[in-house]
Amino acid sequence: MSFMDSKFSKWGEVETAVLSQSLAKRFARVMLAAVLAASFLPVAAFADTGGDSELKGIKGKTDPIFWYEITSYQNLTERSSYDWSWEKDGETGAITVTETDDPSRVTVTGTEIGSVILKVSGGDLDEETIRIKIRKRTVRLSSSYGEKIYDGTPLTVTGINEDGEGWISADRDRVKYTMTGSQTNAGESDNTFDVEFPSDSEEYFKEHYAITISYAPLNVAQRPVTLTSASGSKEYDGEPLTNDDVIVGGTGWVDGQGATYSFTGSQKIVGSSENAFECIPNEGT
Known part of the structure; x- marks a missing residue:
């Protein structure tokens, strides 16, 4: 910025100062910009009424x-x-x-x-x-997770989880859930279920609810069974040494299930060897 004319007292104070024309224009523009900036401060609006004040609408x-x-x-x-x-x-x-x-x-x-x-x-x-x-009200339905070690009986988990806005109170008791998920053998499957609406109100439910369904898994883990052949010893007598006993460990066989064993282990001469055998599961095991 420049001044066309300035006079200073001996104490260094400005006695007169005349702004140049260009400075005056710049100052005016700066002030105008500030006014415009102030006029664009945001105001709250609560409705589509066209009101210009936060106190309306x-x-x-x-x-x-x-x-x-x-x-x-x-x-x-x-x-x-x-x-x-x-x-x-x-x-x-x-x-x-x-x-x-x-x-x-x-x-x-x-x-x-x-x-x-x-x-x-x-x-x-x-x-x-x-x-x-x-x-529409959102209704998210999901089944629960279940797991166990194989025991020969079906794994089922009842109860449906509801999330979202949910059913209105007048409709909650009109909706029925039927569990269909089941896992017996070792492995995994979906814990499925059916949703049943009153026969005369199915369209009503579709029009008023956005329904999503998800299934959690049912997991049956393999049953750990450890089979160990029995040991044996004797003095050499020229006859084979055998032992047909099997020790069942781990969680053991499920009641009513099991296996037969065919032994190949035999020791005739002085020395030792493994008492080998083959496991043949019974039918249904």
Whole structure:
């Protein structure tokens, strides 16, 4: 920046200072930019009413509310009276509006899927509105995980986990679950289940709920069984030394199951060898 003319006192103070024309223009632009920047500070907006103040409009959740979710709405405009109403925004959508002790506040319950417009008027002021979308309730159903060591009996796990917005209370007892998952042999399979709706209400449930189903696994681990042949000893007598006994260890055979053993182990001369045998599982083992 430059000054066209400046006079200083002996103490170094500016006595007169005349801004150059270019400096004055720059200063004006800087000040103008600051004014514009200040004018673009964000303000809160609560509704699609076109209001320019955070003290106007309807405050509340717009998208989404879920079917039969109860949500609070408040008109922030100071009216002498509050008249609440609503209309469909399209062909579908419905709500119930319930007044509260505070006339500026109501609760809304979405009773049909779709879109509605909540309105408030009164007090010789313009009507204000807010658009509300009512969505399907999400219901996530899943089975539980199960595991065990093979014991010859089926592994089943009952009980269904519910997550999401869930069923409304009037529908919860109308939905039936039937477990179909079962795993008997060693291995893994899905813990499946069926969801049954009343025969006359299946379309109703499909229209009002977004349902997802997932299956946890059923895992049957192999049963550990250890088979050890028995040992034996004797003085040499020219006859083969054998021992047909088997020691069963680990968790052992399941009741009613087992095996037969065919021994090949034999020691005739002085020395030692393994008492080898073959395991032949019984039928169904």
